[in-house]
Amino acid sequence: MASRKNLKKSVNYIAGELFTECLVISKFVPGADKQKADELMGKILNMQDEFISRISHTEPGNVKGFYKKFHSDFNAKVNEIIDAMSKLG
Template structure:
């Protein structure tokens, strides 16, 4: 595992890219409603806040290796779901 700082940087980078792609897709799509876009942007912010906080506070009882491996896998799953939603906007 890399250090926590790099993990947080990666989470920040991915979430900021997702946010900008969602905004761009909403601006250039004629079928995207404002409610859908706002819900998508809010979910990106929630994911960002959740995972940055979880990096700092490891769950007790789990080994660090398992905790961070599970954290990265869950983050990747949620990011792929968001990417699918962004694609469906456009």
């Protein structure tokens, strides 16, 4: 299992990449809905804060189950954001 520090770095990196991609879509793709892109960027920042907070407050006693649920929730949220980004442009 990765350390908390490395897991936080991964979450920050993925959120940063998603945010950058959304920003590029809103600025450089003609016909992209800028309002929806701004809302999506806000969702990305909220997702980052939520998952960083979850890493910092691990459930005692069921650490392995906690991280399994964390990974599945994180992957689902990232896929949801990617699907929303594909609908922008």
